Amino acid sequence: MPPKKPPPLPRSLFTGGGPLSPSALHQPPSPSTVHPANIVDAHCHGIPLEHFPELQNKPPVTGSVHVGRSFSSADGSRWGKHLTVPACTVDDDPDVQATTTVPAIDLIVPCTGPLNEARWGRVDEAVNRLDGGRQKVEEEAAAGTTARKILVSGLLPPPLTKPSEPLLNSAEYEAHCGHLSQLSLHSDVVLKALPPIVDTRIAGPGAWWEDVHELERVVKMYIGPAIEAFGTHRIVFGSQPALAPSDPAIAVPVSGAAWYALLRKCISELGEESEAMTAVMAKNAEALYNL
Structure with missing residues (x-):
């Protein structure tokens, strides 16, 4: 005997305000x-974000970090939730011992075009x-030791050279995403999401x-693969280029x-919600810099 068909579900379940209607999902x-x-x-x-009145209805700016290469390791200073910190570049030979007392080290990747293999090697x-x-970082984490974080500037996004369609199939984009994924395996590395630069001599025409x-x-x-590799807990916002x-x-x-507005829009359209947005825009920096 063939099984009986279940009775049809009433249409009211799927229409109007019914529990299975699209509006109820x-x-x-x-x-x-x-x-x-x-x-x-x-x-x-330069000028911190809090002094840009053209940003309408923005959340409160509760702190800032002034980063400069001209500072020495002894120049770090703090006033409330505003901090001045030194930075080194990938071409410097920083005094690692002098950085052992700071919770975060700023590392700048100075470049005006795509990184070649040699430059990526310098980053590593x-x-x-x-x-x-x-291996040392993993051992410290296993032992419960709090590792200093390395905040890398200049890679998110890198200097822009191509519009979206030619960029998508370019070797430089593939190399960037691959190397960024490898860099994310260092669990103490954090990326700064900073305004991009464009070398107009190589990024034209048009x-x-x-x-x-x-x-x-x-x-x-660039933001999408970075979030996928690092997570929103390892990305921080800054208003000026590296x-x-x-x-x-x-x-x-x-x-x-304008960069805050554009970055907020990009992150939200990639599907991140308010908690992740607050992490990128504020909470991560507060923890990393002890603000």
């Missing part, structure tokens, strides 16, 4: 509604020099970076309040 928040609870500007060498060497290598929608698409292509450009051919298409 959990919907992710609209990207326009995802905002951090507060902001910490973790990388500035600098990180290994500062943390003693991945000044595509002046199109805010195209710029957003390219930035999102280094202040001194070459007039280097453009900074977005910075300060």
Whole structure:
């Protein structure tokens, strides 16, 4: 005897305000509604984000970190939740012993174009020099020792060279994502999400970076893989580029309040919610710098 068919479900379950109707299902928040609870500007060498009144309805800016290469290791200073810190570059030979008393070390990758294999090698060497290598970091973590964090600037995003379509299939983009994934295996490495720079001599023609929608698409292509590799708990926001450009051919298409707005939009459209947004924009920096 064939099994009886179950009775049909009433249409009211699926329509109007029924429990199985589309309106009753959990919907992710609209990207326009995802905002951090507060902001910490973790990388500035000019005017901190709090002094940009054009950012309307922004959350409160509760701290800032002024980063500069001209400082010595003894120059770090603090006033409330505002901090001045020295930074080294991948080409420096920092005094590792002098950094043992600080919770976070700023490491800048100075470049105006895609990193070649030699430059990526210098990044790896600098990180290994500062943390003693991945095995040492893992041993410290297993022993419950709090490792110093290495905050890397200049890689998220790297200098922009191509609009989104040619970038997607380029060797430079593939190499960047691959090396960034390898760098993420150092659990003490944190990325700073800073405004991009553009060398106008190599990124033309057409000044595509002046199109805010195209710029957003390219930035999102770098932010997505970084979140996948590092997680939102290992990314911090800063309002200024890694280094202040001194070459007039280097453009900074977005910075300060405009960079905050663009980065917030990119992160929210990648599906992150308010807790992760607050981590990137404030909480991670507060913990890393003891603000």
